[in-house]
Amino acid sequence: MSAPSRLRAAILIISETANKDPTTDKGIAALQEVFSRIAGDRWDANETRIVPDNAHDIQSSIKGWCDGTDPINLIATSGGTGFAQKDVTPEPSLMLGIRHAMLSTSLKVTPFAMMARPVAGVRNKTLIVTLPGSPKGAKENLEAILPQLAHACQQAAGADSRSLHVGGTQQLEREAGLKAQSTVQDTSKHQHHHHSHNRSHGHGHSGHTGPKAHTKPEDRSVSNDPNAGPTQRYRESPYPMLAVEEALKLIAEHTPDPTILRSAVNESIVGCVLAEDVTARESVPAFRASIVDGYAIVASNHPLVPSTKGLFPVTGISHAQAGEVAKLGTGEVARITTGAPLPPGATAVVMVEDTVLRSMTEDGKEEDEIEILTDAIKEGENVREVGSDVRAGDVVMRKGEGMTAVGGEFGLLASVGTQEISVYKQPVVGVLSTGDEIIPHDRSGDLKLGEVRDTNRPTLLTAVRGSGFEAVDLGIASDKPGALETALRDALRTVDIVITSGGVSMGELDLLKPTIERSLGGTIHFGRVSMKPGKPTTFATVPVKPNDSSDRKRKAIFSLPGNPASAVVTYQLFVLPALQKMAGFSPPWGLPKVKVVLEHEVRMDPKRAEYHRAVVEAKEDGLLYATSTGFQRSSRIGSFKGANALLCLPPRPGTLARGEKVDALLMGKIISAL
Numbered sequence: 118m119s120a121p122s123r124l125r126a127a128i129l130i131i132s133e134t135a136n137k138d139p140t141t142d143k144g145i146a147a148l149q150e151v152f153s154r155i156a157g158d159r160w161d162a163n164e165t166r167i168v169p170d171n172a173h174d175i176q177s178s179i180k181g182w183c184d185g186t187d188p189i190n191l192i193a194t195s196g197g198t199g200f201a202q203k204d205v206t207p208e209p210s211l212m213l214g215i216r217h218a219m220l221s222t223s224l225k226v227t228p229f230a231m232m233a234r235p236v237a238g239v240r241n242k243t244l245i246v247t248l249p250g251s252p253k254g255a256k257e258n259l260e261a262i263l264p265q266l267a268h269a270c271q272q273a274a275g276a277d278s279r280s281l282h283v284g285g286t287q288q289l290e291r292e293a294g295l296k297a298q299s300t301v302q303d304t305s306k307h308q309h310h311h312h313s314h315n316r317s318h319g320h321g322h323s324g325h326t327g328p329k330a331h332t333k334p335e336d337r338s339v340s341n342d343p344n345a346g347p348t349q350r351y352r353e354s355p356y357p358m359l360a361v362e363e364a365l366k367l368i369a370e371h372t373p374d375p376t377i378l379r380s381a382v383n384e385s386i387v388g389c390v391l392a393e394d395v396t397a398r399e400s401v402p403a404f405r406a407s408i409v410d411g412y413a414i415v416a417s418n419h420p421l422v423p424s425t426k427g428l429f430p431v432t433g434i435s436h437a438q439a440g441e442v443a444k445l446g447t448g449e450v451a452r453i454t455t456g457a458p459l460p461p462g463a464t465a466v467v468m469v470e471d472t473v474l475r476s477m478t479e480d481g482k483e484e485d486e487i488e489i490l491t492d493a494i495k496e497g498e499n500v501r502e503v504g505s506d507v508r509a510g511d512v513v514m515r516k517g518e519g520m521t522a523v524g525g526e527f528g529l530l531a532s533v534g535t536q537e538i539s540v541y542k543q544p545v546v547g548v549l550s551t552g553d554e555i556i557p558h559d560r561s562g563d564l565k566l567g568e569v570r571d572t573n574r575p576t577l578l579t580a581v582r583g584s585g586f587e588a589v590d591l592g593i594a595s596d597k598p599g600a601l602e603t604a605l606r607d608a609l610r611t612v613d614i615v616i617t618s619g620g621v622s623m624g625e626l627d628l629l630k631p632t633i634e635r636s637l638g639g640t641i642h643f644g645r646v647s648m649k650p651g652k653p654t655t656f657a658t659v660p661v662k663p664n665d666s667s668d669r670k671r672k673a674i675f676s677l678p679g680n681p682a683s684a685v686v687t688y689q690l691f692v693l694p695a696l697q698k699m700a701g702f703s704p705p706w707g708l709p710k711v712k713v714v715l716e717h718e719v720r721m722d723p724k725r726a727e728y729h730r731a732v733v734e735a736k737e738d739g740l741l742y743a744t745s746t747g748f749q750r751s752s753r754i755g756s757f758k759g760a761n762a763l764l765c766l767p768p769r770p771g772t773l774a775r776g777e778k779v780d781a782l783l784m785g786k787i788i789s790a791l
């Protein structure tokens with residue numbers, strides 16, 4: 118027998134009134150509408166019953182649906198879950214032995230973590246969920262959980278747990294909304310339970326393989342459903358809390374690879390990384406040039422060639438300019454300027470300081486004869502030979518080397534006549550603020566109650582540009598699901614990577630994660646990091662179809678916390694390495710790390726790694742010293758004023774004493790007291 122492709126649901130309305138007069142019931146229609154609208158291709162919800170509010174009727178209905186040879190996949194009850202005397206649904210569920218906490222991994226129906234108050238459980242192969250009595254409440258609850266129910270029912274029906282758990286324990290935990298460590302041991306226990314469960318049922322129902330999921334667990338969203346309202350949201354983040362190093366690994370893994378661009382050699386390549394080796398087209402110098410102002414002569418180290426000392430006629434002139442230069446004979450000199458080509462035949466240049474003028478032409482304007490005061494001039498003296506700085510054909514720069522703003526690399530390419538090079542394309546970074554309370558920072562007038570001036574956008578735009586990348590201002594998006602989705606879609610079409618701030622905390626208006634996962638079909642690689650500040654930092658990639666070509670590529674979104682100091686810390690720590698990877702820099706990416714000596718005691722956070730803003734100064738003893746910028750609350754952007762480093766404080770109780778050494782990440786120039 119092939120697996121049934123559709124799932125069957127029964128709706129049980131528990132209501133005295135509706136039982137007496139079924140025409141008053143609106144619950145069945147409301148719930149059937151949800152099934153057909155949200156998942157009509159998966160579900161049949163034709164079985165319905167209305168019972169009065171008593172244990173016996175409820176129990177026998179449920180048993181009837183669960184205990185046959187072809188049990189139904191899901192029973193959704195509505196009503197009887199309040200606090201009235203007759204509200205007994207959870208009770209029979211308990212008596213039937215199916216009241217398991219939704220968070221329990223033993224059931225592996227973990228997506229129901231969102232259902233704080235309703236009861237859900239499994240009897241035999243049927244999943245039972247209890248919805249509120251009001252048709253509206255029942256409908257909203259069902260809408261919130263229905264996308265996850267197919268998976269849960271499949272679990273309940275006893276599908277092969279290995280194929281269901283290809284996402285591993287982390288995935289299960291994510292789906293369950295549990296913290297990473299807490300369930301690791303449990304999982305193996307329950308897998309065992311599931312295997313034996315499968316076996317015992319395998320005998321009774323030969324060939325009944327149960328419905329199959331069409332999506333993989335790791336492809337399903339974990340985020341809140343924004344339509345489900347505040348009562349349905351997670352009360353604790355379902356994303357595993359990662360260590361900073363784990364988050365950085367995921368960034369290194371999932372940030373898109375650099376793309377290559379042909380570029381003219383001009384200022385636009387400053388900050389770029391070379392994507393090819395560059396060979397010198399020409400030698401530097403390209404001709405034999407004088408190093409000094411003086412006189413070109415025919416000098417020789419050979420004993421028979423006359424000395425350079427004595428009187429010489431000035432027979433020619435060579436200036437630093439393009440053009441032919443007359444040949445020079447033995448016993449003659451030619452006046453020559455710094456950088457000018459040596460006359461053919463000349464072998465050395467004597468400095469003007471080692472000569473005196475002896476006679477002039479009749480009009481007094483030109484030199485006639487000079488006297489060289491030394492006989493020590495050697496062959497080749499004061500001459501830059503062809504190719505003595507760079508020889509044509511030599512590799513002057515290697516793939517992976519960067520063009521700094523110091524200028525040396527640009528200068529080198531310029532000097533050897535490189536016209537065009539392959540570089541990695543620098544990412545264009547979009548910066549978006551989010552929040553209905555956020556107003557442009559430069560809006561005139563007083564603030565209304567609740568308004569907050571946009572601090573993050575100007576700060577992050579500055580930080581991105583300060584890191585050497587192009588930044589695009591994407592404005593402020595409001596906390597409406599559609600508005601945020603539109604803003605992100607538009608942004609992803611035009612920029613290479615998006616930085617947002619705000620909307621990643623635990624409030625119902627924190628829409629970044631749901632929008633990325635549910636509306637943009639993105640993958641959240643992490644949504645929580647064990648750090649201070651910056652805990653809710655989120656990194657995702659989203660498939661994007663570019664305007665100019667048909668193949669989809671993935672673009673990265675960093676959703677940084679809304680508090681300004683958190684946004685900047687997490688930019689420096691997480692976004693910068695991603696930008697560097699996209700720009701083709703070689704690892705290790707990120708800010709340079711140095712050891713610094715604490716100028717004063719610093720308190721650590723007992724649990725989370727802390728990135729404490731500080732001023733680092735070089736002192737006479739050759740060491741670097743760090744001073745805190747003061748109050749470190751995540752809302753206080755002033756903690757960044759003057760800061761050139763982030764002290765990396767380990768997660769430990771207590772304090773670090775003055776004089777202790779800690780790691781510091783350098784964001785800006787070191788101050789010097791020397």
Ligand code: AMP
Binds near residue numbers: 571573624627679
């Ligand atoms: P959220 O995560 O959106 O709840 O934001 C956390 C806190 O950061 C709230 O107090 C926000 O008002 C504040 N916040 C969010 N975005 C910005 C911004 N662009 N500038 C200043 N404060 C912000």
Ligand code: MG
Binds near residue numbers: 553596619620626679
């Ligand atoms: Mg907000």
